[in-house]
Amino acid sequence: MLAGMADSPLREPTFLVLTALAETPRHGYAVIEDVLRISDGRVRLRAGTLYAVLDRLRADGLIEVDREEVVQSRLRRYYRLTALGATRLADEVARLRRNADTAGRRLRAAGLLPEGGVA
Amino acid sequence: MSAAELERRYRRLLAVHPWEHRRTYEEEMVAVLLADARPGQTRPGLRDTVDLVGAGLRARLRVGARGFTDPAWSDAAAVTGVLVALVLCAAAGRSVLDQLVADPSLPPSVRPVGPDPVDWLRVAGWATVAVTALVGLRWVAAGLAWTGVGGWLVLVGPGVGDQPTYVVDTLPQFALALVAAAALTAPATARRAVAVLGVRRLAVLVAACLAVVSILTVSQRARPPFQESASGYPVYVLYDLEARSELVIWLYVAGLAAAALAVVVAVATLAAPVRRRIAVLLAPVAALALLIDTALAGWSVSTMHMGHAIALVPAQWLMLVLVPPVTFLAGVLLVRRREETLRMVALGRAADREHRAG
DSSP states (O other): OHHHHHHSOOOHHHHHHHHHHHHSOEEHHHHHHHHHHHTTTOOOOOHHHHHHHHHHHHHTTSEEEEEEEEETTEEEEEEEEOHHHHHHHHHHHHHHHHHHHHHHHHHHHTTOSOTTSOO | OHHHHHHHHHHHHHTTSOHHHHHHHHHHHHHHHHHTSOTTOOSOOHHHHHHHHHHHHHHHHHHHHHHTTSHHHHHHHHHHHHHHHHHHHHHHHHHHHHHHSOOTTSOGGGSOOSOOHHHHHHHHHHHHHHHHHHHTOHHHHHHHHHHHHHHHHHHTGGGGTTOHHHHHHHHHHHHHHHHHHHHHHSOOOTTHHHHHHHHHHHHHHHHHHHHHHHHHHHHHHTSOOHHHHHTTOOOEEETTEEESSHHHHHHHHHHHHHHHHHHHHHHHTSOHHHHHHHHHHHHHHHHHHHHHHHTTHHHHHHHHHHSSOOOOOHHHHHHHHHHHHHHHHHHHHHHHHHHHHHHHHHHHHHHHHHHHHO
């Protein structure tokens, strides 16, 4: 199942959640805030979607629970990336970069983009 | 106060999620939802509501789909596929014999001239489905069963307008074909039906089908001849059975009951989880037959005596279409609930024993 999954591209919320956790272990609300930041305010995860993603990632072994805290009598569970999760995210980054490079090269070659228009 | 109110409302929305998900994440999700709330907010926002309900339903669907991967379902499907193919083969065999064996009680002018080639095809087709499913050629069996389903749709389906009684009469057979086709399409290891049933049960099922067809054919062949029945000899009739003595009728009934009992015993002695699921797979067809026999009985009689077909009203069609799937879903839920209860009882007993031992 994991082999099959590794071939399919990650969906954007999943990609962004993994990215948020790549920096440091975070709890649910901190993931929402970080995803909002790294997507320039474009992706605002809601609790239902976030916990569906977290549950799937945990089941697939890409993330795990780092620690639990109780803050103002509310449970905060921190999640961190596993080694498998880091590999999966790195693979995805490589795939996206390859696609983006090819697209940029072709646009430039066709003269549809000014030189240096795509980093 | 308003925060408590908001929390209560969020928890109510979270109830859409399956309980495993709630047990793991509910507290965290409530914390996130409350952290995200505006000061003084008392009701969940529209987007949060849509998101929570949507995610909850998707999670329930995933959990539901996982339930079907239980090996008991694939065992039940394998057995049901073969069982239904045998029954349909017997039903088709019965129509062939019906036309082949002259019925002495009918005047010679209305006796059938010979079996329809389609009936021969049905016998051969369903026999092949049963045999191929048993020897492990599941895809051939499933393909043939789907061809049977398609055959009904092409040959009988267009009669919806001018021969609705014929369509409705053959609907249970169509539903059986559909169940067989779906059951044989469900993933299972090769020759699973033989492994689950065992040779002895299989022999009982085949023998019971043969017995029913033979009894019905013998009873038809032994009917009082046309001339005689017209001249006033007593004739005993019970449904399709007809004889000159009551004893013979009861012998037929005893034979049919013995065959039915043999089938019921063969299925009822299977492992409970498989047995339950076979019942769930067959229940939609039983519900459909019951519906046609009860709710549509009046329509069937009046359309026969009107001289022209009375069309069913949309609500009646809707009932025919909806009752089987609803019965199936209800069965699935009942099985799940029952097994969950059994699991809890077993857990409780184990804990009790541990407690006493400790």
